[in-house]
Amino acid sequence: MKVKINGKQEDFRTVWMENSVIFMIDQPKLPHKFEIYRSKKYRWTANAIRNMIVRGAPAIGATAAFGMAQAAFEFKGDNFLEFLGHMDNAKKIFKDTRPTAYDLFYSIDRMMNGMRPATSVEEAQELLKKASQRYADESAERCRRIGEIGEKLIEKGSKILTHCNAGALGCVDYGTALAPIRFGKYHGREPFVFVDETRPRCQGSMLTAWELSQEDIEYSIIVDNAAGYFMRKGEIDLIIVGADRIALNGDVVNKIGTYEKAVLARENEIPFYVAAPQSTFDFSCKTGKDVRIEERDEEEILYMWGVDQKKEFNRVRIAPDGAVARNPAFDVTPVEYVSKIITEKGVYDPEDLPG
Numbered sequence: 001m002k003v004k005i006n007g008k009q010e011d012f013r014t015v016w017m018e019n020s021v022i023f024m025i026d027q028p029k030l031p032h033k034f035e036i037y038r039s040k041k042y043r044w045t046a047n048a049i050r051n052m053i054v055r056g057a058p059a060i061g062a063t064a065a066f067g068m069a070q071a072a073f074e075f076k077g078d079n080f081l082e083f084l085g086h087m088d089n090a091k092k093i094f095k096d097t098r099p100t101a102y103d104l105f106y107s108i109d110r111m112m113n114g115m116r117p118a119t120s121v122e123e124a125q126e127l128l129k130k131a132s133q134r135y136a137d138e139s140a141e142r143c144r145r146i147g148e149i150g151e152k153l154i155e156k157g158s159k160i161l162t163h164c165n166a167g168a169l170g171c172v173d174y175g176t177a178l179a180p181i182r183f184g185k186y187h188g189r190e191p192f193v194f195v196d197e198t199r200p201r202c203q204g205s206m207l208t209a210w211e212l213s214q215e216d217i218e219y220s221i222i223v224d225n226a227a228g229y230f231m232r233k234g235e236i237d238l239i240i241v242g243a244d245r246i247a248l249n250g251d252v253v254n255k256i257g258t259y260e261k262a263v264l265a266r267e268n269e270i271p272f273y274v275a276a277p278q279s280t281f282d283f284s285c286k287t288g289k290d291v292r293i294e295e296r297d298e299e300e301i302l303y304m305w306g307v308d309q310k311k312e313f314n315r316v317r318i319a320p321d322g323a324v325a326r327n328p329a330f331d332v333t334p335v336e337y338v339s340k341i342i343t344e345k346g347v348y349d350p351e352d353l354p355g
Contacts, residue, residue, distance in 0.1 A: 001168035001214075013140070013173050014059045017066040017132065020073040024054045024063065027169060031210035032307050042071035042090055049097040049104070052201070056170020057244045057280055058143065061103030062136040064094045068111040069132040072125045083121045087112070100253060100294045100330050102245040102282040107135055136172050142277035143174035145344035150180030150240070150275055153340075153347070154189050158237045161194040161227055164255035165207035166242025166275065176242040176275040178211060180342065185217050193219040194230060198255060200300040200327065224257055231268040239265050240342075243276040250335035250350030251288030252276075256328050262337035274333075274350075275342040281353060288332030298325040 001012050015024045022045050026037040037053050039045040045067035048054055054063045071090035075083050091108055098104055114131035118124035154160070164170075166177035174182065184191045193212055198204035205221045212219045222230065230236050239261055245253040252258070252274050265272040285291055302319040319325070338350040345354050 001173055001211075013136070014056075014169055015054055015063045015066065015172060016136070017069065020070050022048075022063065022066045022070060024048060025169065026053055027055060027207065028053060028305075029313075030169075031206055031213075032313055039067075039070075042067045042074055043093065045070060046093050046097050049094070055203075056165065057101040057103040057242070058139050058171040058176065058277060059169070060098060060101050061107035061279060062132075062139050062172045064097075064104050065107040065111055065132040065135040067094055068108060069125075069128040072115075072121075072128045075121060075125075078121050080119070080121055080124075083124065087115070087124075098294060099292045100244050101280075102285075103277075103279045105282075106279045110135055139171065139277065139279065140173040142279070142344040143168075143171045143176060143179050146176055146275050146277065146342055147174050147179030147183040149344070149346060150273070150342040151183035151187065151189070153238065153240075153271075153273060153342070154180055154184040154191055155237070156189045157192070158184070158189065159192045159194065159235055161196070161230070161236045161239045161261065162208060163196045163204065163239075163241045163258055163261055164198045165203040165211070167208055167211040169207050169211060170242065175211075176277065176342075177240040178208070179275065180240060181212075181217065182215055185215060191217065193217060194227070194236060195219050195221045196224050196227060196257065196261075197221055198257065199224055203255070227261055228264045228268075231264055231270055236268075236270055238271045238273060240273045240275055243274050243280050244330055245285065245291055246274070246276055246281045246341065246350075246353070247285045247288050247290065248283045249287050250338060250341070250353060252333040252335075252338055252341075252350075253288055253291050253293070253330050254333065256331050259331040259333045259337075262333045265339075266337050271339040272337060273340050273342055274338055277344055278354070288334065291330075291332065293331070294329045296327045296329050298327050301325040301327050 022039040026035040115124040167175035
């Protein structure tokens with residue numbers, strides 16, 4: 001991902017590891033500050049996932065993979081059985097951070113399987129170090145392929161609605177829903193993007209808009225409730241969203257509000273595409289009804305963060321004192337509302353996903 005820092009264009013991944021330190025773009029500080037969060041301990045890394053310093057299903061998966069390697073190097077001693085117990089505890093800590101995004105569980109299982117050939121602590125540490133970097137590189141490549149494949153669905157001048165942030169910030173690089181849009185821009189298709197603000201954390205207005213600005217892709221931020229208005233007016237040609245989990249039957253779990261967009265798309269005869277790597281497919285989950293939907297703190301709804309007139313980053317209360325709120329982070333879009341799913345292997349009907 002290329003971003004301008006002090007006027008200079010530089011390449012950054014959302015998350016990477018050097019030695020046993022994990023580096024992450026500090027996403028809650030965007031778009032007002034670009035800072036790198038440095039995690040020196042695996043429990044710090046788990047908290048970074050829990051507190052959404054890093055977020056987005058593929059990015060969470062890669063961060064957890066690095067975190068498992070980090071946990072391995074934190075172990076002191078050479079007792080292999082004790083080491084295995086230490087790693088099993090680290091696995092549980094990471095799996096408890098976010099309950100919905102499947103890439104988290106997929107990556108942790110990959111890491112645990114990756115160290116199986118080891119017969120010593122040192123050998124396991126080296127295997128996990130290599131496996132975590134390989135996982136991150138493969139994740140970035142999957143998203144690159146989604147961009148190349150999905151670009152073909154975008155015609156010149158297409159007006160595209162997206163929801164939440166499924167760009168490079170939500171992945172290791174390139175993005176899922178934003179990857180076809182990026183590649184369309186690279187090849188002269190000049191897409192225009194309607195960016196849902198995506199309350200309550202506003203990942204659309206804060207993160208997606210910021211990413212599109214870095215790529216010089218034209219966009220407008222709209223309030224979540226305006227999407228139907230623009231669909232009805234014929235100003236939206238297609239919708240592309242990401243996914244946090246896709247069930248065996250093709251049901252899609254994604255950021256809260258996705259279901260509403262899919263229903264409106266059907267009503268207005270607009271294609272509704274989901275872009276996701278195969279690491280997001282949970283074929284042990286028969287339907288979306290089987291997925292545990294995360295509910296986050298009500299304060300995300302009762303308060304808002306932003307830069308005030310003094311250019312200071314502050315939180316303000318927007319609800320009455322004593323107000324209560326419900327805050328589901330995701331919803332389920334039934335398979336019948338999904339036109340196609342864009343993967344690194346091709347574009348599929350949702351009921352015909354590759355195993």
